[in-house]
Amino acid sequence: MEVGLVAMLRTAWIAATLPILIASMPFSCLNSFHKVVLGFAKRGKVRQSSSKRFTVPQNFFCHFYVVAVVWTTLLLVTTWMYAYKMVPLNVDPFLYPTFASRFTGGSHIISWRKSPAVPIAYRYSVWRSVFLLLLMEVQVVRRLIETIYVFKYSSSARMHIFGYLIGLFFYTAAPLSLCCNNVLEVYKFSLNEVAEFIVKGKKNSLQDLEFDWYEFISSLMRLGWLQWIGAAIFFWGWIHQQRCHDILGSLREHSEQNDEYVIPHGDWFKIVSSPHYLAEIVIYAGLVIVSGGADLTIWLLFGFVVSNLVFAAAETHRWYRQKFENYPKNRLAIIPFLY
Numbered sequence: 001m002e003v004g005l006v007a008m009l010r011t012a013w014i015a016a017t018l019p020i021l022i023a024s025m026p027f028s029c030l031n032s033f034h035k036v037v038l039g040f041a042k043r044g045k046v047r048q049s050s051s052k053r054f055t056v057p058q059n060f061f062c063h064f065y066v067v068a069v070v071w072t073t074l075l076l077v078t079t080w081m082y083a084y085k086m087v088p089l090n091v092d093p094f095l096y097p098t099f100a101s102r103f104t105g106g107s108h109i110i111s112w113r114k115s116p117a118v119p120i121a122y123r124y125s126v127w128r129s130v131f132l133l134l135l136m137e138v139q140v141v142r143r144l145i146e147t148i149y150v151f152k153y154s155s156s157a158r159m160h161i162f163g164y165l166i167g168l169f170f171y172t173a174a175p176l177s178l179c180c181n182n183v184l185e186v187y188k189f190s191l192n193e194v195a196e197f198i199v200k201g202k203k204n205s206l207q208d209l210e211f212d213w214y215e216f217i218s219s220l221m222r223l224g225w226l227q228w229i230g231a232a233i234f235f236w237g238w239i240h241q242q243r244c245h246d247i248l249g250s251l252r253e254h255s256e257q258n259d260e261y262v263i264p265h266g267d268w269f270k271i272v273s274s275p276h277y278l279a280e281i282v283i284y285a286g287l288v289i290v291s292g293g294a295d296l297t298i299w300l301l302f303g304f305v306v307s308n309l310v311f312a313a314a315e316t317h318r319w320y321r322q323k324f325e326n327y328p329k330n331r332l333a334i335i336p337f338l339y
């Protein structure tokens with residue numbers, strides 16, 4: 001089933017990325033296809049049409065992050081509990097004989113979790129998933145807060161219903177892609193825990209649970225240098241995205257109309273028109289590095305993020321240049337020095 005889920009996620013990422021890549025090709029025979037894809041992708045300022053057909057308000061963006069926060073929290077809590085209880089990284093080789101105790105009535109949880117028979121590579125892969133989900137949680141919680149408190153969506157800003165559905169798909173599939181290699185084990189474990197809780201009752205279950213906070217956290221500290229480099233890159237993008245969103249959110253502070261657009265300045269706006277999209281790419285590049293760079297599903301997720309945001313940034317850049325005569329000439333669309 002896990003293989004099936006992984007294949008499904010990979011197929012979905014490829015299916016979502018391919019139309020954007022084809023529409024981005026500079027061939028005149030693809031012009032009408034480009035227009036169709038753009039029609040689905042346009043939102044906010046670049047989608048200025050009197051027709052509201054098949055559109056929803058741009059402030060529905062907050063639905064994406066409500067879904068993302070609930071779903072990521074569920075995956076994070078269950079995966080972390082599984083990792084802590086079943087595959088901790090502080091394996092004790094002297095606990096080999098405890099396998100025998102499984103058959104002689106010993107505590108099976110203790111014997112299994114500390115047993116070196118569980119491959120260390122598997123243990124690390126589960127803890128990497130925990131770390132990835134933790135970073136995703138940090139991202140989606142901040143985005144939820146921003147959509148509610150920082151952005152001042154204009155009343156006329158809309159997005160296509162198809163773009164809305166793609167957004168909901170994205171925030172369901174992205175957290176799942178970060179942990180899909182062990183999600184089935186986590187699911188079985190969670191079902192077992194719930195069943196045990198129901199059978200034993202609340203009091204007995206809590207007595208069984210000797211919770212060691214140090215061990216709960218310390219396995220994360222044992223992850224390798226690649227994970228810490230990835231996390232540093234993630235937070236570099238995260239901080240700049242937050243600053244750029246603050247700048248965008250403040251643009252309408254002194255304006256009478258809430259649907260007026262102005263030229264943003266400061267932070268990465270000095271170099272590109274869509275620095276918040278650039279920062280998102282940096283954030284997901286950080287996640288690829290945290291994953292160890294060998295997980296095709298996470299690479300495909302990254303491929304979708306890059307193609308989707310580069311496509312949207314090209315349109316935003318075109319829009320700024322058409323709207324403002326005094327638009328800074330040295331600003332590129334999204335990739336510094338390149339594009």
Ligand SMILES: NC(=O)c1ccc[n+]([C@@H]2O[C@H](COP(=O)([O-])OP(=O)(O)OC[C@H]3O[C@@H](n4cnc5c(N)ncnc54)[C@H](OP(=O)(O)O)[C@@H]3O)[C@@H](O)[C@H]2O)c1
Pocket residue numbers: 043044045058061151152153154157170241248249251252259260261262263264276277280304305308309
């Ligand atoms: N991971 C992904 O695939 C993915 C996909 C999409 C978005 N995102 C992320 O979500 C975040 C928001 O994306 P978005 O497309 O909604 O951003 P956006 O179109 O730039 O809009 C963000 C907010 O800023 C306002 N705004 C933008 N430019 C403005 C200007 N020149 N003057 C005044 N106000 C302006 C918008 O107003 P209006 O209300 O008038 O539009 C909106 O309220 C980004 O950081 C992006 O990276 C991620």
